[in-house]
Amino acid sequence: MNAPPRPHEAGPVTVGVDLGGTGTRIVVLDADGTVRRETSSPTAAGISPTRAAAELADSIAAAAAGFALRAVGIGASGPVDRLGVIRNPDTLPAYSDIPITDIISDRLGIGCVIDNDAVTAAIGEHNNGAGRGSDTLLVVTLGTGIGVALFCHGHAARAADGSHPEAGHLAVNGPSAPCYCGLPTCWEQLASRTALDRLTGNRSAELAIKARTGDPDAAAVFDVYGRRVGAGLGTLLTLLKPDRVVIGGGAARYLDLAETGMRRSLRRAPGFTAVLELRAAELGNLAGAIGAAILARRTA
Template sequence: MSLAIGIDIGGTKVAGGVVDENGEILARARRDTPHRSKRPQVVEDTIVDVVHELLSTEPSVAAVGIGAAGFVAADRATVVFAPHLSWRDEPLRDALSKRIDVPILVDNDANAASWAEWRFGAAQGESHVVMVNLGTGIGGAIVMHGEVIRGRYGIAGEFGHMQVVPEGQRCECGNRGCWEQYASGNALVREARAMILANSPVASDLAARVGGRADDLTGPIVTEAARDGDPTSIELLAEIGHWLGIGIANLAAAFDPGTFVIGGGVSAAGELLLGPARETFRRRLTGRGYRPEARIVAAHLGNEAGLIGAADLARKDAAS
């Protein structure tokens, strides 16, 4: 059986695993991500450390796949820009190849996660898939006819920076009104914290959960409160779902997929998020009532999708 290592590099952790041809993880390793102020070499040291630990448990590995949170060039070797790290036009594959004696492939983490969901998760058997990852921001990816669609320069799928509100909320990217300012974990927490800071009586449940300290509020706390029946938390998630549905309707007009897979940390809210998203999607879909509607489903593989997909893409590339 052909084994591959997948590495998922996020803003807080570098997670790795040895993955078999069925998408099963046979061994795991994890390190904290070095602070983004550190030089690129420090992040590379962390990746090499994780890979070598995994190779010590499974030396017969065919390839290593790296899923990076950032813009990855079409050559699948260079990280053009990683907002949470210090990489700018970083030749990551070449740098790692000098220290790891196994074929290496670098890809965007959302591409890797989408590939994993198509191969082993929620989108198996679907010919046209769009994945939307709701985390701190919004990432995304497209898989069509068994191929990841990366675009001319490798940067396709950055759906979070579609403008949905002209002159709206300022985004970290420098523009205004980006989708991720309305349908992401950051948007959810921003609105909930604002209600606590305003001493809104309808936010009393949320305020009590964090002892009145708005800065301690997180997305999972809002989701937990909603599951416990807090009306305000349910409303906040429904609003995120509404904006999610608007963006998905736009993506349907552009790509006409059969399935949208919703992943990322915010997707843990399940139907509290997806129910409102489907309702808005149906109302906003171009040609509604006269065309087939895409399915909107939750991702199946959770936080491990990125490393599973990175490993499988690297194995596929090494075999071609």
């Protein structure tokens, strides 16, 4: 059996960063699309943006140590404006309103690009995961918030100003769930992984085990959650009509428990119920970071 290549034999690599509201993941991706190294850490908070960006650059350099680093890509919890500046003081205060790509480029001496984390997750799944072969792919990431991206014929759909639509902030029917976006009941506040943890009293994994072994009360909790995911997804299906939907993020591990409630929520009159090809993300929590590394390889 041949030994795996040492870092310096792997050729040029790109690094992808998934900058989430609670966690930051970094992957080193080689030219064949293989993850050569991965790290994770809590997302910086309570420090100045300049220091946060400098420390992130140091973490990238440490992750890529021993490799020939070509470029860096970042997927960030949005909004991310057309200039590549994060405008998200509610979720990413330590990284907002600074030229983060310029800081990292200057510190590391390589190109750095950024996009919304929903877009990079869609790039990852479309290229290396459950979205392969889809012409019109909708990726919904159920994490700290909800990220949504439509990948149509190889390109992410964007607003007229070049920004990425924040489709996680849809108005939906349901119990009161006020959001910093200003809505009294917001899809993100009802159906993110964070919302699921609130619903389960931070016992999601424990209740999932019970639900899978036949506990009806535990199963009912995931049925409620599925219906809440479906509340926003139904609007997106009506508007966008994708040929495939991929569910990612931390809550995707419970898709088998939530799917029945979700599909019940999507059921409408004949001719209006979407024919839904639904898949769980194959790249798991690394989708956004892998997509960011692919983005860097293409554009930086």
